[in-house]
Amino acid sequence: MRASQVDFENAKNQVKLLKKDPGNEVKLQLYALYKQATEGPCKMPKPGVFDFVNKAKWDAWTGLGDLPQETARQNYVDLVSSLSSPESPGQARPGAESKQGAYETLVVTSEDGITKIMLNRPAKKNAITTKMYQELMLALQAAGKDDSALTVLTGNGDYYCSGNDLTNFTDIPPGGVEQKAKDSAVLLRDFVSCFIDFPKPLIAVVNGPAVGISVTLLGLFDAVYASDRATFHTPFSHLGQSPEGCSTYTFPKIMGSAKAAEVLIFGKKLTAGEACAQGLVTQVFPDSTFQKEVWARLKAFAKLPPNAMRASKEVLRRGEREQLHAANAEECRVLQGRWLSDECANAVMAFLSRRAKL
Numbered sequence: 001m002r003a004s005q006v007d008f009e010n011a012k013n014q015v016k017l018l019k020k021d022p023g024n025e026v027k028l029q030l031y032a033l034y035k036q037a038t039e040g041p042c043k044m045p046k047p048g049v050f051d052f053v054n055k056a057k058w059d060a061w062t063g064l065g066d067l068p069q070e071t072a073r074q075n076y077v078d079l080v081s082s083l084s085s086p087e088s089p090g091q092a093r094p095g096a097e098s099k100q101g102a103y104e105t106l107v108v109t110s111e112d113g114i115t116k117i118m119l120n121r122p123a124k125k126n127a128i129t130t131k132m133y134q135e136l137m138l139a140l141q142a143a144g145k146d147d148s149a150l151t152v153l154t155g156n157g158d159y160y161c162s163g164n165d166l167t168n169f170t171d172i173p174p175g176g177v178e179q180k181a182k183d184s185a186v187l188l189r190d191f192v193s194c195f196i197d198f199p200k201p202l203i204a205v206v207n208g209p210a211v212g213i214s215v216t217l218l219g220l221f222d223a224v225y226a227s228d229r230a231t232f233h234t235p236f237s238h239l240g241q242s243p244e245g246c247s248t249y250t251f252p253k254i255m256g257s258a259k260a261a262e263v264l265i266f267g268k269k270l271t272a273g274e275a276c277a278q279g280l281v282t283q284v285f286p287d288s289t290f291q292k293e294v295w296a297r298l299k300a301f302a303k304l305p306p307n308a309m310r311a312s313k314e315v316l317r318r319g320e321r322e323q324l325h326a327a328n329a330e331e332c333r334v335l336q337g338r339w340l341s342d343e344c345a346n347a348v349m350a351f352l353s354r355r356a357k358l
């Protein structure tokens with residue numbers, strides 16, 4: 001999964017040969033990743049508000065933060081590879097297979113026995129929209145059945161994920177807010193179930209800060225590797241909400257009830273080192289060598305007999321699957337009520353009107 005300079009040059013040429021226009025959002029991402037890979041973080045002055053094109057480019061590049069150049073190069077190659085389709089077979093990087101070029105919010109690639117699912121809204125810190133929840137479920141279902149040995153979830157840009165996209169709450173259906181809360185609870189329950197039932201080793205490569213549901217879900221992964229830049233934050237009470245992702249079951253089990261309460265009720269933000277000491281993270285790596293060290297390790301894991309790994313996961317998890325589904329159902333029931341509360345409405349409005357940030 002390490003893109004060489006040759007892979008990068010090939011990808012650059014493939015972009016010019018794309019038969020289908022990938023759309024402005026993807027073009028901006030390609031631009032940003034290319035600039036980051038070749039020049040490092042954006043140091044250009046911010047263009048004026050009426051300079052729309054350059055402002056959009058600047059936003060996309062700046063959105064990548066301090067993403068290492070090597071990682072940007074890899075992500076650029078993966079993105080180009082994901083744009084390839086059966087109609088344009090020459091566009092894929094040799095050795096890397098794009099499983100589903102059709103995702104809008106993800107880049108999914110398979111190589112060396114590993115399917116990598118990358119959250120791909122770097123300018124929005126990889127916040128999870130309704131579309132992204134749906135695409136993640138599809139990508140996980142496909143990865144569970146493909147011939148890769150491992151599945152990896154990671155983020156593009158400087159964040160792993162900023163949790164639920166708070167604009168999800170603004171899209172109110174004809175049935176009103178009650179219907180919205182009900183639909184969201186069903187979506188959330190189905191989404192989390194995909195992680196509970198995932199049949200092969202699932203690994204989180206936490207490339208930067210993680211917020212909300214992207215943190216709580218980590219208790220359902222088989223290994224969590226984090227950059228020392230990552231932080232882990234679950235500000236549910238601040239948002240008038242309550243925990244999900246089976247964290248009411250997994251967190252007390254992983255870190256003990258006192259530490260779990262500190263994180264899930266009082267919103268204590270953990271550093272990567274703290275999350276590792278509390279058992280949520282498997283290992284922390286310096287950001288400068290994170291991608292290199294983690295992918296070398298994952299490649300070695302992917303050479304292990306896949307059926308043995310699946311069988312081991314199954315016996316490790318079988319005993320608790322029922323409790324996990326029960327925790328998921330209860331968390332969604334409580335959240336459905338929270339989403340209708342003034343506390344939640346006020347917190348979301350404050351964020352959306354730029355009056356509040358975590």
Ligand SMILES: CCCCCC/C=C/C(=O)SCCNC(=O)CCNC(=O)[C@H](O)C(C)(C)COP(=O)(O)OP(=O)(O)OC[C@H]1O[C@@H](n2cnc3c(N)ncnc32)[C@H](O)[C@@H]1OP(=O)(O)O
Nearest residue numbers: 123124125127162163164165166167184188212213357358
């Ligand atoms: C089906 C429903 C299921 C619900 C499941 C329940 C899940 C619950 C949760 O996950 S709770 C956690 C929700 N997340 C947050 O509250 C995070 C909100 N974001 C922030 O506080 C900040 O953006 C930040 C700390 C993550 C990053 O700050 P900073 O580095 O200063 O960057 P910006 O704020 O400028 O962010 C850039 C850009 O991204 C947009 N954005 C970031 N996070 C979210 C988000 N969660 N939802 C929507 N939009 C987000 C931000 O608005 C900026 O957009 P702009 O450039 O202004 O257009």
